[in-house]
Amino acid sequence: MPPKPGHFIAVDGIDGVGKSTQIQGLERLMGELDLEFLTTRDPGSSEIGRRLRTLLLESRLTMHRRTEAMLFMASRCEMVETTIRPTLASGTSVISDRFLLANVVYQSVCEGPTEVSPDLLWQMGDLANGGLRPDLTLLLDMPAEQAMRRIEGPTDRMESRGAEYMESVRQSFLTELPRASRFTAVIDAAGSPEQVQAEIRKAVENYLSAST
Numbered sequence: 001m002p003p004k005p006g007h008f009i010a011v012d013g014i015d016g017v018g019k020s021t022q023i024q025g026l027e028r029l030m031g032e033l034d035l036e037f038l039t040t041r042d043p044g045s046s047e048i049g050r051r052l053r054t055l056l057l058e059s060r061l062t063m064h065r066r067t068e069a070m071l072f073m074a075s076r077c078e079m080v081e082t083t084i085r086p087t088l089a090s091g092t093s094v095i096s097d098r099f100l101l102a103n104v105v106y107q108s109v110c111e112g113p114t115e116v117s118p119d120l121l122w123q124m125g126d127l128a129n130g131g132l133r134p135d136l137t138l139l140l141d142m143p144a145e146q147a148m149r150r151i152e153g154p155t156d157r158m159e160s161r162g163a164e165y166m167e168s169v170r171q172s173f174l175t176e177l178p179r180a181s182r183f184t185a186v187i188d189a190a191g192s193p194e195q196v197q198a199e200i201r202k203a204v205e206n207y208l209s210a211s212t
């Protein structure tokens, strides 16, 4: 009898919203719930993914928006097929720091006319991921201006596009969230780390009671 598949939880939101901080809290919660888990990072979590991450985030190479989108998709395909899918099949849960929803919103928000629509990115993403979607998506939400004030150090390709772009990305996260997975939750990320963690705990407990 194959083991019951693990839970697939994605955590997303604009830069500086507190994802990395809250994923540490979520890992503690999974431990308390006695759920085996693995944490992955998108883009990344494979050799190809790590090299694509460097190319996408740290280089200042100019590229067409569709090129940018497809490179994130390629990284995710590798992460899904080499890491996420086998982990879930073994009965271990996965917490992913971002997933396809980020690709849909960050690459469809453009300064000029939108070259790549969210619909096209959802289709590309399902093709790249063999249709795999998270069971639960936790969207950490707060005004971009406030989140960007939290960012220290050098900005990456997306952060350097500025607060107006990031606020448009934030609004697109809220619009596109319902398509990301069967269960979703918007988490108010503007409070203290403890307040945000409490909201996440409630959302995870609601998901577990509704899904099992």
Ligand SMILES: Nc1ncnc2c1ncn2[C@@H]1O[C@H](COP(=O)(O)OP(=O)(O)O)[C@@H](O)[C@H]1O
Residues within 6 Å of the ligand: 013, 014, 015, 016, 017, 018, 019, 020, 021, 022, 150, 151, 152, 189, 190, 191, 192, 193, 194, 196
């Ligand atoms: N609830 C919070 N209130 C104030 N500062 C926070 C909060 N959560 C995280 N931070 C700080 O904001 C910065 C970005 O947090 P981080 O978890 O790295 O965000 P992300 O991974 O979404 O970019 C870090 O310096 C972190 O300590």
Ligand SMILES: Cc1cn([C@H]2C[C@H](O)[C@@H](COP(=O)(O)OP(=O)(O)O)O2)c(=O)[nH]c1=O
Residues within 6 Å of the ligand: 015, 016, 020, 042, 043, 057, 072, 073, 097, 098, 099, 100, 102, 103, 104, 106, 107, 156, 158, 159
């Ligand atoms: C997964 C993904 C991320 N991104 C962006 C979001 C972030 O600005 C950046 C990833 O950085 P991020 O996940 O925030 O890592 P760090 O905490 O090191 O900044 O890439 C996309 O534009 N498309 C994608 O498909």
